[in-house]
Amino acid sequence: MAAIDPTAAAKPARAPRRAIRQSRAAWVLTGPALGLMVLLLLAPVSIAAFLSFTNYSLGNSGFDWVGFDNYEKLFTRSTYEKMFLATLTYVVTVVPISVGLGLGAALLINSLGRFRELYKTIYFLPVMATLLAMAIAWEFMLHPSIGMINRTLELGCGTFLERVWPFMAHGCAERFPVWLGDQRYAIWVICFIGIWQGFGFNMVLYLAGLTSVHRELYHAAEMDGARSGWARFWLVTWPALGPTTVFVVTITCIRAFQVFDTIEAFWPQGGGPNKSTYVMMFAIFEKGVQQNLIGIGSAITMLFLLFVMVLTLIQRWLVERKVHY
Amino acid sequence: MAGLSIENVTKRFGETEVLKGVSLDIADGEFVSLVGPSGCGKSTLLRIIAGLEDQSSGDIRIGGQSVAGQRAADRNLSMVFQSYALYPHLSVGENIAVPLRMRRLNSLQRLPLVGRLLPGTRAQSRDIGQQVAQAAEMLEIAHLLDRKPGQLSGGQRQRVALGRALVREPAAFLLDEPLSNLDAKLRVQTRAEIAELHRRLAATFVYVTHDQVEAMTMSDRIAVMMGGRILQCAPPDVVYDDPDRIEVAEFIGSPKINILPVEIAEDGRLILMDRPLDLMLHRGGKGIASLGLRPEALRLAGPEAPIHGQVVHRENLGSELFVQIALTGLDQRLTLRVGPEQRSALALGSAVSLDFDRDKALLFDSEGARIRRVVQTASAPSEVA
Numbered sequence: 181m182a183a184i185d186p187t188a189a190a191k192p193a194r195a196p197r198r199a200i201r202q203s204r205a206a207w208v209l210t211g212p213a214l215g216l217m218v219l220l221l222l223a224p225v226s227i228a229a230f231l232s233f234t235n236y237s238l239g240n241s242g243f244d245w246v247g248f249d250n251y252e253k254l255f256t257r258s259t260y261e262k263m264f265l266a267t268l269t270y271v272v273t274v275v276p277i278s279v280g281l282g283l284g285a286a287l288l289i290n291s292l293g294r295f296r297e298l299y300k301t302i303y304f305l306p307v308m309a310t311l312l313a314m315a316i317a318w319e320f321m322l323h324p325s326i327g328m329i330n331r332t333l334e335l336g337c338g339t340f341l342e343r344v345w346p347f348m349a350h351g352c353a354e355r356f357p358v359w360l361g362d363q364r365y366a367i368w369v370i371c372f373i374g375i376w377q378g379f380g381f382n383m384v385l386y387l388a389g390l391t392s393v394h395r396e397l398y399h400a401a402e403m404d405g406a407r408s409g410w411a412r413f414w415l416v417t418w419p420a421l422g423p424t425t426v427f428v429v430t431i432t433c434i435r436a437f438q439v440f441d442t443i444e445a446f447w448p449q450g451g452g453p454n455k456s457t458y459v460m461m462f463a464i465f466e467k468g469v470q471q472n473l474i475g476i477g478s479a480i481t482m483l484f485l486l487f488v489m490v491l492t493l494i495q496r497w498l499v500e501r502k503v504h505y
Numbered sequence: 506m507a508g509l510s511i512e513n514v515t516k517r518f519g520e521t522e523v524l525k526g527v528s529l530d531i532a533d534g535e536f537v538s539l540v541g542p543s544g545c546g547k548s549t550l551l552r553i554i555a556g557l558e559d560q561s562s563g564d565i566r567i568g569g570q571s572v573a574g575q576r577a578a579d580r581n582l583s584m585v586f587q588s589y590a591l592y593p594h595l596s597v598g599e600n601i602a603v604p605l606r607m608r609r610l611n612s613l614q615r616l617p618l619v620g621r622l623l624p625g626t627r628a629q630s631r632d633i634g635q636q637v638a639q640a641a642e643m644l645e646i647a648h649l650l651d652r653k654p655g656q657l658s659g660g661q662r663q664r665v666a667l668g669r670a671l672v673r674e675p676a677a678f679l680l681d682e683p684l685s686n687l688d689a690k691l692r693v694q695t696r697a698e699i700a701e702l703h704r705r706l707a708a709t710f711v712y713v714t715h716d717q718v719e720a721m722t723m724s725d726r727i728a729v730m731m732g733g734r735i736l737q738c739a740p741p742d743v744v745y746d747d748p749d750r751i752e753v754a755e756f757i758g759s760p761k762i763n764i765l766p767v768e769i770a771e772d773g774r775l776i777l778m779d780r781p782l783d784l785m786l787h788r789g790g791k792g793i794a795s796l797g798l799r800p801e802a803l804r805l806a807g808p809e810a811p812i813h814g815q816v817v818h819r820e821n822l823g824s825e826l827f828v829q830i831a832l833t834g835l836d837q838r839l840t841l842r843v844g845p846e847q848r849s850a851l852a853l854g855s856a857v858s859l860d861f862d863r864d865k866a867l868l869f870d871s872e873g874a875r876i877r878r879v880v881q882t883a884s885a886p887s888e889v890a
Contacts, residue, residue: 399584399590402556402578403582404603405604407579
């Protein structure tokens with residue numbers, strides 16, 4: 181800056197003092213933001229990282245340095261194996277389906293002339309509702325004997341459904357699943373609720389993305405011989421939605437890693453039947469808060485942070501390299 | 506290549522009638538411009554020809570075949586859009602290849618990776634590549650084939666859009682204000698290039714513009730549209746020299762034509778600002794009319810000339826001079842075009858007398874229609890008297 185400043189060149193003696201004053205002003209102005217960032221973001225993460233190498237418990241006066249013991253436990257004990265399995269199942273199921281449904285709903289709503297706002301509101305309702313309260317409603321519906329879902333399934337007994345659908349035949353002969361108490365079904369129920377709750381949000385993001393698609397491009401595609409809606413989708417819509425898709429996938433991934441309230445509402449004591457829904461967030465809560473094992477809780481937190489960070493970096497890379505033209 | 510014919514096409518958007526029965530025949534290989542002020546329906550007409558919009562009534566024929574009910578993709582027309590409408594995620598080469606890929610490859614063959622393994626894809630792709638290279642060569646954009654549209658300048662994008670239109674052989678080219686996003690200098694250059702392209706391809710061009718200069722310089726025929734109708738369709742010089750209506754005369758030509766009110770006396774003689782002129786209608790009939798005088802039809806003359814005024818503004822363009830003259834006895838200005846040699850005679854504020862070429866005077870009736878039955882009498886009556 182100083183090199184191209186004409187006044188600085190003319191009066192070399194005063195230049196250093198000016199530079200000092202300028203740099204002091206710069207520090208004063210960036211100070212509050214820097215301070216807050218260190219205090220609110222960097223310090224807690226560093227402390228968590230530090231604690232993950234100890235056996236600290238809240239209330240204890242001291243702690244021991246345990247090195248990588250906590251991390252070793254994470255990768256050897258079967259509880260944590262179940263944690264990774266449950267988290268991965270949830271993320272791998274919920275992300276593609278809720279992104280796909282969000283895109284589908286957005287495309288359908290976008291093609292509507294009337295009732296757009298109505299459909300938008302309906303699909304967005306679950307996003308606005310408190311998941312904890314919704315979980316209670318779901319719990320009633322999923323009740324094995326008096327729940328709406330099994331009662332509805334029972335209506336199908338004695339019809340042709342019994343012959344074509346083995347699940348139905350089995351349910352009618354014996355009984356329909358105990359949805360929340362059966363380890364075969366618990367995680368899928370959680371996934372279903374996650375999708376139901378989350379895809380409306382993706383839909384809104386995609387609707388916003390769709391407004392930025394240039395209308396003339398569709399006309400150009402038509403003139404170029406793109407006869408089917410499918411061809412136009414691949415030629416115009418999908419590439420134009422690239423930035424939106426990267427954002428939606430990242431956000432959905434992070435939200436999927438964070439799933440907690442439904443599990444806490446359904447099984448406050450321990451992550452579902454045979455720990456089949458023992459996801460990371462719940463593990464952090466159980467270890468760090470309920471059992472006061474800050475060390476292991478911090479270790480899971482660090483792992484969680486790592487996942488989120490990798491996702492974010494992938495997003496940044498994709499956005500900069502691939503989807504902005 | 507084929508001719509186009511538009512038969513009594515109307516278009517209604519709700520209550521508003523945008524096109525009120527437009528008919529136009531365009532011969533094979535002809536360059537026709539649709540020109541008119543914004544909102545006159547010219548773009549709507551082009552989009553109806555393209556099939557992007559449906560007409561309310563009337564018919565479009567391409568090469569003699571009616572295309573009623575045929576969708577745009579099946580009409581075998583190419584279009585260049587005002588915004589160019591290039592696919593931003595595809596490179597220049599891929600953009601130009603799209604019309605060929607869409608028509609020659611089926612949806613499976615177009616799949617990335619898998620498509621290449623299917624029989625026939627490889628040969629087709631090679632063929633498409635060659636045609637793209639040819640089109641790029643013709644437009645001198647061969648060195649840009651790997652770039653994305655976002656990395657190109659406006660003029661280059663415009664060429665890519667042209668390339669995408671001409672890579673296959675369509676029945677006709679439709680161009681929707683393709684130069685309006687370019688700067689003035691580039692516009693002049695591209696204008697000449699498009700005209701040359703038309704000569705080289707000998708294809709049918711329909712060109713929509715609001716800029717009468719573009720229409721005048723490039724077209725075989727100009728269709729002047731206003732208020733949803735074609736007022737006149739004729740070669741540029743005819744539209745300029747011999748307009749059918751006052752609106753056409755006013756729209757074509759820059760600076761604008763001068764319109765003066767004239768009276769028609771009982772015997773058919775024209776009276777301008779209370780002075781009888783040596784012009785006469787074939788048949789009499791009292792009334793009012795408008796006299797249209799192009800800036801170059803006016804010339805400086807002696808004090809006996811019919812028009813008098815004062816110089817109020819000068820625009821010196823170097824090779825010529827446009828002078829605005831406030832008329833005495835009429836709250837109106839005239840624009841006069843003179844050569845540079847007369848510059849000194851036209852200082853600001855100086856009084857001038859003007860005469861006009863009788864054979865270049867255009868007379869319109871009170872409805873705006875042209876009156877062509879005007880004859881020059883032997884001499885002005887004032888001199889006879």
